[in-house]
Amino acid sequence: MVAVQETVERVRRIDVDQYRYGFETQIESDKAPKGLSEDTVRFISAKKNEPAWMLEWRLEAYRRWLTMTEPTWARVDYPKIDYQDIYYYAAPKPKKTLSSIDEIDPEILKTYEKLGIPLREVAILEGVEPPPGGEQTPNRKIAVDAVFDSVSVATTFQKELKAAGVIFMPISEAIREHPDLVQKYLGTVVPTSDNYFATLNSAVFSDGSFVYVPPGVRCPMELSTYFRINERNTGQLERTLIIADKGSYVSYLEGCTAPQRDENQLHAAVVELVTLDDAEIKYSTVQNWYPGNSEGKGGIYNFVTKRGDCRGKNSKISWTQVETGSAITWKYPSCILRGDNSSGEFYSIAISNGFQQVDSGTKMIHLGKNTSSWIISKGIAAGKSQNTYRGLVSAHRKATGARNYTACDSLLIGDKCGAHTVPYVEAKNSSATFEHEATTSKISEDVLFYCLQRGLSEQQAIGLVVNGFAKDVLQKLPMEFAAEAQKLISISLEGSVG
Amino acid sequence: MTLLEIQDLHVGVDSREIIRGLDLMVNAGEVHAIMGPNGSGKSTLSHVIAGKPGYEVTGGQILFRGEDLLEMEPNERAAKGVFLAFQYPVEIPGVTAMNFLRTALNAQRKARGRGELSTPEFLKKIREVAGSLNITRDMLKRGVNVGFSGGEKKRNEVLQMALFEPSLCILDEIDSGLDIDALRIVASGINGLRSPERAMIVITHYQRLLHYIVPDYVHVMSKGRVVKSGGKELALELEACGYAQFETAA
Numbered sequence: 001m002v003a004v005q006e007t008v009e010r011v012r013r014i015d016v017d018q019y020r021y022g023f024e025t026q027i028e029s030d031k032a033p034k035g036l037s038e039d040t041v042r043f044i045s046a047k048k049n050e051p052a053w054m055l056e057w058r059l060e061a062y063r064r065w066l067t068m069t070e071p072t073w074a075r076v077d078y079p080k081i082d083y084q085d086i087y088y089y090a091a092p093k094p095k096k097t098l099s100s101i102d103e104i105d106p107e108i109l110k111t112y113e114k115l116g117i118p119l120r121e122v123a124i125l126e127g128v129e130p131p132p133g134g135e136q137t138p139n140r141k142i143a144v145d146a147v148f149d150s151v152s153v154a155t156t157f158q159k160e161l162k163a164a165g166v167i168f169m170p171i172s173e174a175i176r177e178h179p180d181l182v183q184k185y186l187g188t189v190v191p192t193s194d195n196y197f198a199t200l201n202s203a204v205f206s207d208g209s210f211v212y213v214p215p216g217v218r219c220p221m222e223l224s225t226y227f228r229i230n231e232r233n234t235g236q237l238e239r240t241l242i243i244a245d246k247g248s249y250v251s252y253l254e255g256c257t258a259p260q261r262d263e264n265q266l267h268a269a270v271v272e273l274v275t276l277d278d279a280e281i282k283y284s285t286v287q288n289w290y291p292g293n294s295e296g297k298g299g300i301y302n303f304v305t306k307r308g309d310c311r312g313k314n315s316k317i318s319w320t321q322v323e324t325g326s327a328i329t330w331k332y333p334s335c336i337l338r339g340d341n342s343s344g345e346f347y348s349i350a351i352s353n354g355f356q357q358v359d360s361g362t363k364m365i366h367l368g369k370n371t372s373s374w375i376i377s378k379g380i381a382a383g384k385s386q387n388t389y390r391g392l393v394s395a396h397r398k399a400t401g402a403r404n405y406t407a408c409d410s411l412l413i414g415d416k417c418g419a420h421t422v423p424y425v426e427a428k429n430s431s432a433t434f435e436h437e438a439t440t441s442k443i444s445e446d447v448l449f450y451c452l453q454r455g456l457s458e459q460q461a462i463g464l465v466v467n468g469f470a471k472d473v474l475q476k477l478p479m480e481f482a483a484e485a486q487k488l489i490s491i492s493l494e495g496s497v498g
Numbered sequence: 499m500t501l502l503e504i505q506d507l508h509v510g511v512d513s514r515e516i517i518r519g520l521d522l523m524v525n526a527g528e529v530h531a532i533m534g535p536n537g538s539g540k541s542t543l544s545h546v547i548a549g550k551p552g553y554e555v556t557g558g559q560i561l562f563r564g565e566d567l568l569e570m571e572p573n574e575r576a577a578k579g580v581f582l583a584f585q586y587p588v589e590i591p592g593v594t595a596m597n598f599l600r601t602a603l604n605a606q607r608k609a610r611g612r613g614e615l616s617t618p619e620f621l622k623k624i625r626e627v628a629g630s631l632n633i634t635r636d637m638l639k640r641g642v643n644v645g646f647s648g649g650e651k652k653r654n655e656v657l658q659m660a661l662f663e664p665s666l667c668i669l670d671e672i673d674s675g676l677d678i679d680a681l682r683i684v685a686s687g688i689n690g691l692r693s694p695e696r697a698m699i700v701i702t703h704y705q706r707l708l709h710y711i712v713p714d715y716v717h718v719m720s721k722g723r724v725v726k727s728g729g730k731e732l733a734l735e736l737e738a739c740g741y742a743q744f745e746t747a748a
Contacts, residue, residue, distance in 0.1 A: 449550050450588045452572035453581075454598075454658065455606035464601060468592025468641065 032089035038062060041203050044089050048172045048206075051179060061192040061202030068196045074359035075388045075420060076328045078264070078301065086266055088204040088237065143168055145209045145225045157221065164220050166250075167212040171239055174210035181212055185243055189272035189309045189336070197268040197330075198305040201237045205270065208238035213248040213279075222478055224253040227269075240271040244279035246312065251282040253481060264292075264327060269304045277312030277339065282320070284477055285333075286485055289325035291492075296355030296384075299327025306333035307363075310342035310371075318345040319362065320476045322485045324492040327356060332390065334363035337371035337399075344373040347473040349485070351466075351492045352385030352417070361391035361422075366402035366432065375406040378470045381417035382493050388420040395432035402432040410440040411469050413462065413493065463490035499526045501563060501666055501697045502547070508557035509539075509546050509722075515556070516542045518722035526665070527694040531708055531733060532701045534719035535741045540701045541585065543719075544670045547699075548582040549575050562666070577609030581664035583655040585671040590642040595654065598642045599624065599661060606662055627660040631687045649680030656687040667691070667698045673707040685710030705737035720744045 032043045041062050045055040070081070143157035145168065161168050167178060175182050192202040209225045227238060244250055254271075267289060273281050283306075292299025302325075308317035319333040335344025346362035364373035373393065381387035387410065395402040410419035421438050443465050451461035467474065467486050474482055502524040509517035517539045524530055534540050546553050547560060549572035560567040567575060590598065604614040615623065628638065631653045643651050652672055659667055669688065673681055688711055692698070700711055708716075708730065716732040717724045718741070725744045726732065 444588075445551060447588045447590060449548075449572060450584065451590075451602075453548050453550075453576055453584075454602035455573050455576040455609065455662070456602055457573055457605065460601065460605060464593050464598065465590060468590055471592035 030091045031087050034087050035084040036062075036086070036088060036200075036204065040088050044204055044206055047089065047091070048175070050172075050175055053179075053183065054175050057187070057192070058203050061199050062204070064193050065196070065199040065203055068199060070196050074330050074390070075386060075422075076330060076357040076359050078328050078357075081264075081266065081301070083200075089206050091206075143221050143223050145170060145223075160220065165214040165217055166219050166223075167210065168223050169210055171208045171210040171241060172206075174241075178210070178212070181243065182210070182241065185272070185274055186239075186241055187272075189274060189307050190270050190305050195305060197303040198270050201239060201268050201270045201305070205237045205239035208240045208269070209242075210240075211242040211250060211252065213244045213250045215246040215248060215276075217245075217248045219248070219250040222251050222253055224255070226255045236266075237268045239269065242271075242273045242281055242283070244273075244275045244281050244315075246276045247278045249280045249282075251478060252284070253478060254283070254285045255288070264298060265290075265300050267300050267302045267304065267326070269306075271304070271306040271333075273306075273308035273317055275308070275310050275312060275315035275317055275339075275342075278314045279312060280316040280318070281308065282318045282478075283308070283333070284481055285319075285321040285323070286477075286481055286488065287321065287323045287325055287329075288488060290327075291325045291354060291356050292327040294354050294383075296327070299356070300325065302326035302329045302331060304331040306331065307336065308334070308344065309336045310339050310344060310368075313339040313341055313368070315339050315342045316344070317342075318347070318476075320345075320347040320473065321349070321360075322473075322477070322481075322488065323348070323350040323358065323360060324488050326358075329356075329358040329360050331360045332362055334365065335373060336365045336367065337373065337402075338367045339371075340368040341370045342368055343371065345476075346373075346375045346377070347476040348377045349380070349470045349473045349489070350378070350387060350389075351380045351382075351489060352387045353383040353492055354385060355383070356385040358386070359388045359390055361389045363392040364394070364404055366393075366395040366399040366404070368399060370401040371399060372403040373405075375404070375408070376472055377406075377408045378473055379408070379410040379419050379421075380413070380466055380469065380489075380493070381410065381419045382413035384416045386418045386420070388422060390422045390424075392424040392426070393434055393436075394424075394426040395429045395434075397428045399429045400431050402427075402429060402434075404432075404434045406434070406436045408436075408438040409469070410438075411466065412440065412442045413466075459490070462493055466490070466493060499563075500524075501526050502699075503561040503564075504547075504558070505561075506558035507543075507546070507560065508555070509542055510554045510556050511542070511552065516553075516722055517546070519558070520719075520723055522717065522724065524666070524697045524699065526697055528715065529692065529698045529700060529711065529713045531711075531713035531716045531730075532699060532719055532724075533703070533705075533716060533733065533736060533741075534744075536703075538719040539722040540719055541670055544582055544668045544699070544701055547575075547668060548572060548580060573605070574609070576662070576664075577606050579663075579665035581659055581662055581667045583652075583659060583667065583669045583672050585674060587643050587651045587655055589644045589646075591644050593642050594639055595642050596624070596638045599638075599658065602658075603661055624661065627657055630690065631657050631660070632683055633657055648675030649677065649684075652676060652680065652684050653687070656684055656691075660687065660691055665696055667696065669698065669700045669702075671702055672700070673702055673704065681707070681710060705733045708733045718744050 032040055041058050045058055143161055190198050192199055211223055213219050242252060275281055289300035289302055310317055317335050323329055337344050344364050350358045350360050352358045362375055377389050379387040379389055389408045393404045408421050412419055419440055423436055425434055448461050466489055474485060477485055504520060504522040507517055507520040532540055555568055600620050607614055633653055713730050716728055718726040
């Protein structure tokens with residue numbers, strides 16, 4: 001794990017309290033009027049040149065949202081959000097219509113360069129260390145869709161994907177160019193009425209990614225979306241829809257960062273995944289929104305609804321997440337195991353430090369026969385943070401032979417943080433087999449002293465121990481992300497002891 | 499050359515005094531055995547030299563090559579060449595022994611102003627030392643000490659000692675939990691590391707270990723002090739008569 005070494009070097013160079021991605025990009029932007037109203041919804045829809053059915057869909061969601069109340073059951077505590085004090089749409093002002101990536105505002109390109117995300121197709125990611133036993137594929141390509149505030153600014157490798165029949169484009173474009181597909185699937189996994197934040201998203205979502213993989217196609221490269229909130233007082237409400245048609249496969253990565261600001265910013269995304277017969281989607285997230293400063297000021301409110309529907313038989317959806325950012329995380333990537341023999345996986349590392357509050361987990365809803373699910377959750381709490389795993393595993397009456405294995409491990413660093421595990425289990429079919437294991441441990445002084453006696457610094461020691469603790473999940477990440485995630489883990493825990 | 503100099507050391511834990519005025523002088527090339535009954539302060543002494551938190555030094559000083567050791571962080575002491583072989587080595591799940599050793603070795607090399615070892619250099623070095631201690635590659639691929647037997651854990655401690663090339667080795671009850679075969683392997687590993695530049699402090703209850711690692715000096719500790727010092731024959735005397743004669747002396 002050479003990464004740990006580099007991490008520590010990097011950590012040494014940055015001050016406590018400094019978030020690597022906390023810079024702001026100076027560009028002009030085009031915003032919707034502040035606040036939420038039917039006019040805001042119409043404004044966004046008009047900006048995107050949406051067809052009438054889409055506007056209707058949004059308005060219906062907006063009217064529904066007015067009747068709903070914010071959920072309070074999560075173990076998180078934050079001041080009341082004034083939804084009228086937020087901009088729901090902000091777009092970098094284009095100088096003219098873009099026809100190629102070279103015409104993107106160089107400031108935006110620079111932003112992505114700073115984040116280490118190549119938007120130019122010549123920039124092919126170097127393969128990092130392959131996972132043990134894994135084969136190394138030289139020059140692997142990743143197609144990137146970059147979302148800056150409310151709009152997608154670039155999508156790379158379009159031509160190559162098109163040749164394979166894969167559609168990967170901003171959802172705003174898909175609504176115009178592939179209305180049949182969008183209409184068929186949008187809101188079928190997370191209905192507009194699903195929950196407060198998802199309904200809000202349905203009304204005013206501005207952009208996001210759309211992926212369709214046709215039958216029998218194995219997507220020739222990793223697809224990736226990077227989300228960046230730049231504007232002040234802006235909510236980012238993106239919407240992602242991924243459909244893997246029969247017998248297809250796609251691996252999708254998502255990364256998020258935001259500037260450092262004193263006020264809290266809202267991120268309320270919805271992600272819907274659909275797998276038809278024998279299809280598989282692997283969805284990985286490295287979430288590193290600004291977590292707030294060491295006194296708990298600022299940071300992103302991350303209220304996200306992610307759900308996958310294994311609609312076809314033998315289909316599979318796998319969620320892998322590394323969550324290190326956000327002041328508040330409210331997020332439960334879930335799987336509906338509808339097709340017979342379908343399977344769902346949830347691998348999660350959730351790290352909280354400072355005053356961060358995390359309430360995250362998954363729901364595995366077994367509907368079909370012989371469906372199976374795995375949940376491996378690693379919660380790491382440091383500083384004065386609170387870290388809760390909340391999960392539901394349920395087997396419905398017809399889910400004969402449903403199987404689940406859940407392992408929730410929590411690691412505490414210091415004595416001012418908290419880790420909580422709230423598992424819900426429901427079995428309405430007597431043949432269901434559910435296993436649940438949970439552990440809570442502390443990085444003991446003995447372990448720290450042992451590492452220090454061998455010459456490691458405290459930071460190195462914690463990085464090593466935590467990466468070891470989270471290893472099972474780190475190994476599930478695509479290799480391009482694994483090294484970055486390891487570094488992120490160590491950086492997130494900087495100054496966590498003492 | 500004097501490596502370690504302890505003068506009138508007083509150490510307490512939770513306002514209870516454990517070490518009560520201890521003096522010890524260790525020169526390069528020497529092997530000192532510290533013997534004594536349970537609770538005499540032997541392990542505390544080893545922890546304080548290595549810098550384990552939780553102890554309060556209320557008096558005296560510890561100099562290492564003339565520098566004040568008590569002012570240094572544990573990892574700085576390690577980089578200066580102080581090595582403690584633990585009585586109970588900890589387990590670190592998910593971190594392979596190989597990765598741990600490499601990270602630690604490079605941290606020490608860096609602190610000593612030497613360059614980091616490349617992967618092939620490191621592998622070559624680890625193969626050299628692992629072979630003589632009967633440590634398999636499989637053990638190095640497992641989590642640090644995870645699922646290791648008592649003997650394997652102690653062999654792993656000696657492996658690290660060989661790898662880090664410290665100038666002062668403190669062996670805290672390295673013989674505890676070892677059967678006779680494991681003891682032989684561990685002892686021969688340690689003997690192989692004796693050199694004119696390196697000193698060792700061997701802490702043990704039993705004379706048995708000192709058949710295999712023959713010390714130059716033996717010190718008897720009781721109630722936080724060295725109550726008697728002598729040559730290796732002192733250990734034999736202890737074996738014959740027990741610690742009781744010294745208990746009263748303290």
